Amino acid sequence: MADKRDYYEVLGVNKNASDDELKKAYRKAAKSCHPDLHPDDKEAEARFKEVNEAYEVLSDPQKRARYDQFGFEDPTMGGGGGYSSGFSGFSGFGDLDDLFDMFGGFGGGSRSRRQNAPTRGSDLQYNLRLTFEEAAFGCKKEFKFQRNAVCDNCHGTGAKPGTSPTNCTVCGGTGQQRVTMNSPFGQVQSMRTCQACGGKGKVIKERCSKCGGSGFSRITRTVNITVPAGVDDGQNFKTIPGEGEPGRNGGPAGDLYITCSVAPHKIFKRDRFDIHCEVPISFTQAAIGGEIDVPTLEGSTKYNIPAGTQEGTRFRIRNQGIQQFRGTSRGDLYFTVHVEVPKHLNEKQKNLLREFEDSLNGREYERRKSFGDQLADYMKSNADKFREVFGKDKK
Numbered sequence: 001m002a003d004k005r006d007y008y009e010v011l012g013v014n015k016n017a018s019d020d021e022l023k024k025a026y027r028k029a030a031k032s033c034h035p036d037l038h039p040d041d042k043e044a045e046a047r048f049k050e051v052n053e054a055y056e057v058l059s060d061p062q063k064r065a066r067y068d069q070f071g072f073e074d075p076t077m078g079g080g081g082g083y084s085s086g087f088s089g090f091s092g093f094g095d096l097d098d099l100f101d102m103f104g105g106f107g108g109g110s111r112s113r114r115q116n117a118p119t120r121g122s123d124l125q126y127n128l129r130l131t132f133e134e135a136a137f138g139c140k141k142e143f144k145f146q147r148n149a150v151c152d153n154c155h156g157t158g159a160k161p162g163t164s165p166t167n168c169t170v171c172g173g174t175g176q177q178r179v180t181m182n183s184p185f186g187q188v189q190s191m192r193t194c195q196a197c198g199g200k201g202k203v204i205k206e207r208c209s210k211c212g213g214s215g216f217s218r219i220t221r222t223v224n225i226t227v228p229a230g231v232d233d234g235q236n237f238k239t240i241p242g243e244g245e246p247g248r249n250g251g252p253a254g255d256l257y258i259t260c261s262v263a264p265h266k267i268f269k270r271d272r273f274d275i276h277c278e279v280p281i282s283f284t285q286a287a288i289g290g291e292i293d294v295p296t297l298e299g300s301t302k303y304n305i306p307a308g309t310q311e312g313t314r315f316r317i318r319n320q321g322i323q324q325f326r327g328t329s330r331g332d333l334y335f336t337v338h339v340e341v342p343k344h345l346n347e348k349q350k351n352l353l354r355e356f357e358d359s360l361n362g363r364e365y366e367r368r369k370s371f372g373d374q375l376a377d378y379m380k381s382n383a384d385k386f387r388e389v390f391g392k393d394k395k
């Protein structure tokens, strides 16, 4: 027992250290001597045991209190066994990945996935902005975007030109590492991602100066594409294979997906391949009917509205909508008329309208007439009630 180091000294904290300080100190100490990082290093293994034992005692308030009072000579432990008899070995904290996961991650590597296996690069998405007309009629577009590319200085090896990565001596190039640990239940073996090479199986002695060893560099790509007529807002209308991020370890590159956002039009609203608009007409046009101008995607067209056109009537012009995406036919154009009533008439105009109104003698206003009939029916059927209510007021 005499050669045992003080637990506080082992963790490098003072006697008043808080739980947090203990945890931090333990993390630091455990990392510095973990068997995964120091294979076949008996001294590190011994230190790792020591660190674990110290943390196990000091992190338990009861054990810590007894340790503070009696040191290693705790009478309750019976016969000089000290705390080591209660030491639970590597269980719980033994796994390096667990250890670092527990404290917020280390290196970010997944546990057992082979890091040196060929992996496909990520797909990328580019959003192309189009005007309403560009989407309707199709267009040619050039755009630029950035992505990673295999470094042309080192051809992706990450090593300085003229040198090449060498096999990792810790794992022998497999990227995986067999770890043997002692536990109270005997020796335990398990496979881990090699910590020396990060699972790559290769180690770079002299890094490529251009990519800093990553094997990738950032490049700007220029793409020319033909946008087909009829693409719609949010549509993923094209995929360019191999224009995504490059693969790792010889894996294929990802793809580039091109989507578009289509700007709204001042006049037209789109509904799939149909377009809709509103057209104001005068109340005289509505009454007499005749040819009106209707806007189209190409300009305008004449349309004959019938006499007596009512407010809010919707008309359809076939094949004046948007070209169907990868199709041959076009959608339709719908327009809704809104009858405008003049606000400022002079006396002469007013008299003309009065004359006109008199000439109708109440005819031609179907809705007014049927409303009048309904009102009369209503009054008649509720005559008693009206009499009662308004009769009272008179008294």
Ligand SMILES: [Zn+2]
Residues within 6 Å of the ligand: 151, 152, 153, 154, 155, 156, 157, 158, 159, 208, 209, 210, 211, 212, 213, 214, 215, 216
């Ligand atoms: Zn490079």
Ligand SMILES: [Zn+2]
Residues within 6 Å of the ligand: 168, 169, 170, 171, 172, 173, 174, 175, 176, 194, 195, 196, 197, 198, 199, 200, 201, 202
């Ligand atoms: Zn390795």
